[in-house]
Amino acid sequence: MEALYILIPVSVALVFLAVWIFLRATDTGQFDDLKGPGMRILQDDDRGTGRDNKET
Amino acid sequence: MTASLSLPASVVAVGSEAASEADCFHCGLPVPPDTHYRVRVQEREQALCCPGCQAVAQTIVDSGFADYYQTRSSFSASAREVPGSVGDLIPEALRLFDAEEEQQRYARAAGNLREAVFSVEGIRCAACVWLIERRLARLPGVAEASMNVASERLHLRWDPALCQPSQVLAGLRQIGYTAYPCDPVRQAAQLQKSGKKLFRQVFIAGLCMMQVMMYAAPAYMSDADTMDGDMASLMRWASLLLTLPAVLYSAQPFFIGAWNSLKSRALGMDVPVALGIAAAFVGSTISTLRAVGEVYFDSVTMFIFLLLCSRYLELLARRKASGALEGLQHAMPASALRMLADGRQEVVAAGRLQRGDVIRVRPGEAFAVDGVLKECAATVDLSLLTGESRPQTRQPGESIPGGAVNAGQAALLQVTRPLADSTLSALLRLAERAGQAKPRIAQWADQVAAWFVLALLLLALGVFIAWNVIDPARAWPVAIAVLVVSCPCALSLATPSVLAAATDALVRRGVLVVQPHVLETLHRASHIVFDKTGTLTVGQPVLQACSVLSPDLTRERALQVAAALEGASLHPLARALLVAASDLPGLQVTQLQSFAGQGLQGEVEGCVYRIGSQEFVQALAGKPLRQVSSVDGTQVFLGNDSAWLACFTIEDAVRPEAASVVARFQAAGKKVMLLSGDSQGNVSRIAAQLGIEHALGGQSPHDKLERVQYLQSNGAVVAMVGDGINDAAVLKAADVSFAMGGGAALAQVHADAVLVSGRLSGVWQTADCARRAMLVISQNLAWASLYNLLAIPAAALGWLNPWLSALGMSLSSALVLLNALRLARLPKED
Numbered sequence: 001m002e003a004l005y006i007l008i009p010v011s012v013a014l015v016f017l018a019v020w021i022f023l024r025a026t027d028t029g030q031f032d033d034l035k036g037p038g039m040r041i042l043q044d045d046d047r048g049t050g051r052d053n054k055e056t
Numbered sequence: 057m058t059a060s061l062s063l064p065a066s067v068v069a070v071g072s073e074a075a076s077e078a079d080c081f082h083c084g085l086p087v088p089p090d091t092h093y094r095v096r097v098q099e100r101e102q103a104l105c106c107p108g109c110q111a112v113a114q115t116i117v118d119s120g121f122a123d124y125y126q127t128r129s130s131f132s133a134s135a136r137e138v139p140g141s142v143g144d145l146i147p148e149a150l151r152l153f154d155a156e157e158e159q160q161r162y163a164r165a166a167g168n169l170r171e172a173v174f175s176v177e178g179i180r181c182a183a184c185v186w187l188i189e190r191r192l193a194r195l196p197g198v199a200e201a202s203m204n205v206a207s208e209r210l211h212l213r214w215d216p217a218l219c220q221p222s223q224v225l226a227g228l229r230q231i232g233y234t235a236y237p238c239d240p241v242r243q244a245a246q247l248q249k250s251g252k253k254l255f256r257q258v259f260i261a262g263l264c265m266m267q268v269m270m271y272a273a274p275a276y277m278s279d280a281d282t283m284d285g286d287m288a289s290l291m292r293w294a295s296l297l298l299t300l301p302a303v304l305y306s307a308q309p310f311f312i313g314a315w316n317s318l319k320s321r322a323l324g325m326d327v328p329v330a331l332g333i334a335a336a337f338v339g340s341t342i343s344t345l346r347a348v349g350e351v352y353f354d355s356v357t358m359f360i361f362l363l364l365c366s367r368y369l370e371l372l373a374r375r376k377a378s379g380a381l382e383g384l385q386h387a388m389p390a391s392a393l394r395m396l397a398d399g400r401q402e403v404v405a406a407g408r409l410q411r412g413d414v415i416r417v418r419p420g421e422a423f424a425v426d427g428v429l430k431e432c433a434a435t436v437d438l439s440l441l442t443g444e445s446r447p448q449t450r451q452p453g454e455s456i457p458g459g460a461v462n463a464g465q466a467a468l469l470q471v472t473r474p475l476a477d478s479t480l481s482a483l484l485r486l487a488e489r490a491g492q493a494k495p496r497i498a499q500w501a502d503q504v505a506a507w508f509v510l511a512l513l514l515l516a517l518g519v520f521i522a523w524n525v526i527d528p529a530r531a532w533p534v535a536i537a538v539l540v541v542s543c544p545c546a547l548s549l550a551t552p553s554v555l556a557a558a559t560d561a562l563v564r565r566g567v568l569v570v571q572p573h574v575l576e577t578l579h580r581a582s583h584i585v586f587d588k589t590g591t592l593t594v595g596q597p598v599l600q601a602c603s604v605l606s607p608d609l610t611r612e613r614a615l616q617v618a619a620a621l622e623g624a625s626l627h628p629l630a631r632a633l634l635v636a637a638s639d640l641p642g643l644q645v646t647q648l649q650s651f652a653g654q655g656l657q658g659e660v661e662g663c664v665y666r667i668g669s670q671e672f673v674q675a676l677a678g679k680p681l682r683q684v685s686s687v688d689g690t691q692v693f694l695g696n697d698s699a700w701l702a703c704f705t706i707e708d709a710v711r712p713e714a715a716s717v718v719a720r721f722q723a724a725g726k727k728v729m730l731l732s733g734d735s736q737g738n739v740s741r742i743a744a745q746l747g748i749e750h751a752l753g754g755q756s757p758h759d760k761l762e763r764v765q766y767l768q769s770n771g772a773v774v775a776m777v778g779d780g781i782n783d784a785a786v787l788k789a790a791d792v793s794f795a796m797g798g799g800a801a802l803a804q805v806h807a808d809a810v811l812v813s814g815r816l817s818g819v820w821q822t823a824d825c826a827r828r829a830m831l832v833i834s835q836n837l838a839w840a841s842l843y844n845l846l847a848i849p850a851a852a853l854g855w856l857n858p859w860l861s862a863l864g865m866s867l868s869s870a871l872v873l874l875n876a877l878r879l880a881r882l883p884k885e886d
Binding site for chain 2: 035040
């Protein structure tokens with residue numbers, strides 16, 4: 001049971017760490033568009049960029 | 057191209073579907089027979105349904121974006137309705153967005169660049185995003201274009217020296233997307249921001265709640281033998297630390313709300329919530345410091361989390377609704393074509409027109425301001441302003457109100473009054489005045505809540521004093537228990553969660569609820585008042601009957617000749633004939649002459665025909681027509697130089713679902729009325745057809761307003777369904793109002809709900825949903841009252857220990873939420 005005297009403060013610290021990570025993620029816009037990135041991943045970047053490589 | 061081999065099955069499915077001849081390659085709509093719109097995509101000819109889709113597809117292929125068609129997973133939005141998709145010209149009206157004062161409204165400077173947010177319509181799948189971003193990246197001067205799929209917003213940064221917003225908008229139109237600038241200071245942006253903050257608060261409250269529960273659980277299950285005092289104290293301190301973010305950050309909305317309602321000397325629901333949170337937190341903190349007594353940290357975090365959840369749900373529903381509403385109000389500034397002294401024309405914003413300016417109004421356009429007709433006669437459609445369904449002829453020198461639609465040839469108008477003093481603005485002011493007299497149901501609900509809250513606070517105080525006498529040590533915990541257990545979780549969830557679920561369900565069915573009181577008021581409504589033109593009827597003339605007057609002529613032949621004569625005409629009656637004859641092969645017409653206000657004459661296959669009014673055709677046919685059946689609607693005659701050939705009856709068609717909607721409301725015991733600006737004859741006939749007893753025609757906007765206010769003064773609760781600008785005032789005065797989505801943008805602003813789908817059945821669906829929502833609300837309220845009735849006395853008597861009250865509170869809240877969510881599933885459309 002003595003382990004709890006360390007584990008409980010650790011758990012409190014972990015929660016605050018999670019809160020800090022979450023706030024950073026919202027600040028950098030991670031939750032702004034939850035649909036787009038999932039769609040974009042299917043699109044290749046290296047083809048069909050316009051007239052220039054129409055022949056390829 | 058072998059790329060398609062590696063694509064997901066759904067993509068290939070669209071590709072092969074599109075290859076079938078029956079559907080448009082671009083938008084998937086059926087291709088009309090006898091049309092030959094084609095585009096060559098990757099060595100294959102593909103059929104398209106309309107010139108718009110053809111132009112868009114051609115632009116996409118020519119720009120080297122043909123891959124779009126391989127990677128898309130659903131069909132594109134049809135370009136049939138996108139003006140400016142055909143041809144490379146930038147539509148003149150788009151240039152209005154380039155004006156400096158207009159740009160200041162929606163764009164802001166970012167160094168040398170400008171940045172703005174645009175709303176884009178027609179996004180269907182990932183390939184759309186790819187196409188839009190690539191297309192814009194190729195425009196010179198565009199520094200950055202990034203698309204937010206969830207909100208359908210495009211963030212754009214451009215160099216004002218190299219490119220103009222109109223070029224961006226035109227570029228999007230060429231590939232089939234309509235876009236317009238979003239005003240960042242508008243409500244939507246604020247909702248977005250408050251949504252983000254609320255999302256953070258919910259998340260943090262949830263995180264804290266879960267962890268505090270972990271520390272609380274052992275305390276409930278243990279006694280003095282299994283857990284020593286030091287451990288219990290450590291758990292309490294940990295709980296206290298983790299409750300701090302929830303109380304100080306997540307609970308802000310409640311403290312702010314309570315402070316605001318106290319400042320305005322009212323007692324809102326936020327007051328006991330804030331007081332409960334504060335009392336429980338302070339009490340628990342004191343217990344922790346003194347290491348005696350109960351702690352309520354788990355209950356505190358749970359209240360905050362559950363209450364925030366309900367608020368977040370409500371906000372999501374509201375944001376969805378406001379987004380859909382914004383899509384309806386096209387932010388295109390009203391524009392006009394001003395004639396300059398040297399004969400040139402320029403596009404100006406309607407608000408900048410001065411008295412004396414001369415503007416040119418093209419066929420099908422609305423007159424931007426009030427004015428006097430110059431030079432030639434015009435046919436105008438006043439149905440938006442007066443409800444009169446038939447277009448009218450106005451002679452030069454006669455005045456025309458702004459908002460009328462030019463149904464004939466291009467007309468010249470001399471401006472008599474600037475926009476601010478125009479008929480339209482007067483109608484708007486009338487609407488504003490009517491709005492102030494509106495009964496406020498919300499106030500009543502607030503008052504009831506205030507009484508409940510007051511009673512609760514007094515009870516808590518009474519219990520505190522009573523226990524101080526009986527057992528001073530327990531006074532504080534019991535008073536908190538009363539506030540906590542009765543914390544109006546279930547009560548405050550009961551109504552908003554139901555309304556949010558119902559609103560969400562209705563948005564998915566094409567009904568946009570703008571004002572929160574719609575469901576409640578519609579349920580109580582005693583009178584349902586319909587407008588006629590555009591509401592009960594389609595709002596456009598449709599060929600109703602075609603009687604052939606000559607024995608050696610078929611109906612088809614008569615229609616063919618009529619369509620050939622009317623082919624170039626923009627008159628609404630002509631359009632009705634053309635639509636009716638659209639399946640028949642066309643005929644060539646020569647020597648076409650137009651007689652203003654009378655009809656048309658032309659030669660088809662060597663024979664002279666006339667189409668138009670009875671007198672006009674009689675002048676050619678010679679002998680008078682023997683039997684003229686007295687039918688309703690407008691009659692158009694066709695004849696040649698020897699005989700009468702046919703008589704077409706054209707009138708505004710009743711919506712197919714109108715009769716069933718009226719019948720259902722009548723069956724539900726509501727009085728259905730018809731108020732229209734159209735002539736009494738037309739109104740009575742439609743009313744008889746639909747089984748409406750009370751029908752009044754010839755009503756001006758002012759008459760309608762008075763009629764509705766008269767009904768209200770006799771205790772009626774009036775629901776109004778309307779369409780035109782002339783309805784704006786009466787829509788605002790009615791207790792609850794609906795506007796057809798296709799109607800004038802103005803009416804939508806003043807309506808409490810908008811039928812986006814354009815189907816009248818939406819009114820009945822809303823009423824049905826309102827009935828079920830009220831049922832669920834009363835179930836929820838009944839449960840919440842029963843719970844409070846049992847729990848509050850139990851807490852007051854000191855019978856409830858913390859975990860029992862916490863369990864009871866959360867179970868009761870969950871029950872209420874689940875009950876509300878039943879509404880999200882609507883029965884199948886019948």
